[in-house]
Amino acid sequence: MIELRNKTLQFSFPEVHPDAKLKIGCQRTLRIPDDGKDYPLPPGLGLFRIKHVDDYGQNVPDSWLEHGGVMLPMYQSEALWLNFDSDFLFAHETSYPFAIKVAAGKINAVTGEQWTDWLQRNPQDYMVSKEQPWLDGYCVEKGFIRQFVAMPLGAGYSAEEQLTGAGEYGGLQIVVYPMKKKVFERRFAKIKQIKGISDDSPEFQLTLSQSIGAEMGLAPGGRMRQEIYDDPFDLDDWEMDYKSRCFVHIANSLVWRSITGEIPPTVPFTAKEYTKFGLPWFDYYSDDSTALKGSKKLNGLKGVVEMGQDKGEVPLPENESITPENIIILRAGLNKNQVREGTF
Amino acid sequence: MYCVVYGTHMNEIFGKYIRERREALRENDSSYSLRQVAGRIGIEPSYLSKIERGIQTYLSEGKIIALAKDLNEDPDILLALSGKISTDVQEIIRKRPRLFTQLIRDLKNLPDHAVLRIVREVRDGKW
Numbered sequence: 001m002i003e004l005r006n007k008t009l010q011f012s013f014p015e016v017h018p019d020a021k022l023k024i025g026c027q028r029t030l031r032i033p034d035d036g037k038d039y040p041l042p043p044g045l046g047l048f049r050i051k052h053v054d055d056y057g058q059n060v061p062d063s064w065l066e067h068g069g070v071m072l073p074m075y076q077s078e079a080l081w082l083n084f085d086s087d088f089l090f091a092h093e094t095s096y097p098f099a100i101k102v103a104a105g106k107i108n109a110v111t112g113e114q115w116t117d118w119l120q121r122n123p124q125d126y127m128v129s130k131e132q133p134w135l136d137g138y139c140v141e142k143g144f145i146r147q148f149v150a151m152p153l154g155a156g157y158s159a160e161e162q163l164t165g166a167g168e169y170g171g172l173q174i175v176v177y178p179m180k181k182k183v184f185e186r187r188f189a190k191i192k193q194i195k196g197i198s199d200d201s202p203e204f205q206l207t208l209s210q211s212i213g214a215e216m217g218l219a220p221g222g223r224m225r226q227e228i229y230d231d232p233f234d235l236d237d238w239e240m241d242y243k244s245r246c247f248v249h250i251a252n253s254l255v256w257r258s259i260t261g262e263i264p265p266t267v268p269f270t271a272k273e274y275t276k277f278g279l280p281w282f283d284y285y286s287d288d289s290t291a292l293k294g295s296k297k298l299n300g301l302k303g304v305v306e307m308g309q310d311k312g313e314v315p316l317p318e319n320e321s322i323t324p325e326n327i328i329i330l331r332a333g334l335n336k337n338q339v340r341e342g343t344f
Numbered sequence: 345m346y347c348v349v350y351g352t353h354m355n356e357i358f359g360k361y362i363r364e365r366r367e368a369l370r371e372n373d374s375s376y377s378l379r380q381v382a383g384r385i386g387i388e389p390s391y392l393s394k395i396e397r398g399i400q401t402y403l404s405e406g407k408i409i410a411l412a413k414d415l416n417e418d419p420d421i422l423l424a425l426s427g428k429i430s431t432d433v434q435e436i437i438r439k440r441p442r443l444f445t446q447l448i449r450d451l452k453n454l455p456d457h458a459v460l461r462i463v464r465e466v467r468d469g470k471w
Binding site: 001002003004009052054065066067068069070090106115169173244245246247 | 364365368464465466468469470
């Protein structure tokens with residue numbers, strides 16, 4: 001089951017294991033320049049607001065109600081990353097493992113293939129938590145992604161439109177599979193019992209349906225250093241019978257008020273402004289994990305700037321190159337609760 | 345008599361839980377010493393030590409929430425272990441006491457997964 005709590009999607013699988021709980025957050029972030037350079041990881045600027053689509057049934061397209069799930073607001077050319085987090089289980093000295101598949105516009109963000117509801121190993125079309133702490137974009141080659149950048153659905157920029165010729169779905173799609181209970185208990189046997197605690201305790205007047213550009217898809221933006229890690233477990237270790245999936249619709253922030261009645265979010269910092277103040281960027285390494293090769297299909301996509309040049313448009317304002325100097329190195333395993341937040 | 349025994353037992357469970365969580369964190373991070381944790385939540389180290397040993401009884405709701413945040417724990421769980429109910433939950437019950445007390449009693453014997461189904465889920469549809 002999936003619940004929406006504190007702006008976070010909380011996946012839990014009580015039928016599989018009481019500790020099988022995963023939180024996925026959608027983080028606002030800087031859009032890195034789409035200039036051919038490779039950038040480090042930008043910071044998290046807070047979680048996007050997320051709402052149940054069912055709560056605003058009169059104001060969202062019928063297709064959103066059909067898909068179910070949740071929605072969040074993004075400005076055109078704003079960027080997003082996904083944070084994967086599960087509680088550290090002291091008794092097992094690990095977090096409960098999950099296989100996570102992410103797509104944008106039903107295009108798999110790791111392989112570039114069309115959405116499927118099952119897991120595939122060769123090539124691997126999913127990520128594993130806790131090995132993979134976050135995902136910032138499309139996996140275009142080994143060690144590099146292209147950042148998720150929101151563009152209006154129908155404008156031709158999204159990976160979905162470039163690969164299928166149609167902007168039918170937009171948004172993000174997420175499916176999560178927990179590790180099988182027996183496998184978890186075999187691989188991560190309990191080392192100590194905490195006595196007394198039971199394991200079982202637990203002012204735009206646009207409307208979305210009328211406006212062109214109100215629904216957003218995710219296009220490939222600037223290049224970033226980020227590895228997508230190989231699954232260290234066996235495909236058969238994942239509990240295929242108890243998946244949970246969520247459709248995350250993306251509304252243009254300009255129509256957020258007409259849907260929800262709420263003031264739209266503020267416009268995020270630009271990467272240039274952020275860097276000018278010497279605020280930190282990040283690099284993350286995991287010495288124990290192997291990175292996937294990346295998708296040729298995704299690598300062949302045009303970035304937002306290149307696509308804009310073809311169309312005679314300037315889709316990304318403030319796209320000047322920058323040189324991040326304050327880069328903090330994060331290493332896997334150094335601090336299990338480390339998150340990619342700077343002081344700002 | 346029942347209340348005294350029950351209260352003492354609760355103190356021990358709460359204290360033991362706090363100590364085990366703090367010491368587990370301290371294995372990788374020395375800032376989780378008794379002194380530093382107590383300092384961050386604004387109490388004396390000796391007082392936190394007594395709480396961890398189940399001797400001292402009182403810690404305010406605000407301090408328990410601060411302790412939960414510092415130890416990366418769920419505040420509601422720590423409040424429950426200390427025998428408290430958070431103010432916002434009390435307020436919810438106070439507004440409709442008959443309904444919510446009856447609801448909680450009715451849910452008492454249901455298994456976890458059945459209770460979790462009552463909590464609102466994100467609805468999946470047809471993609």
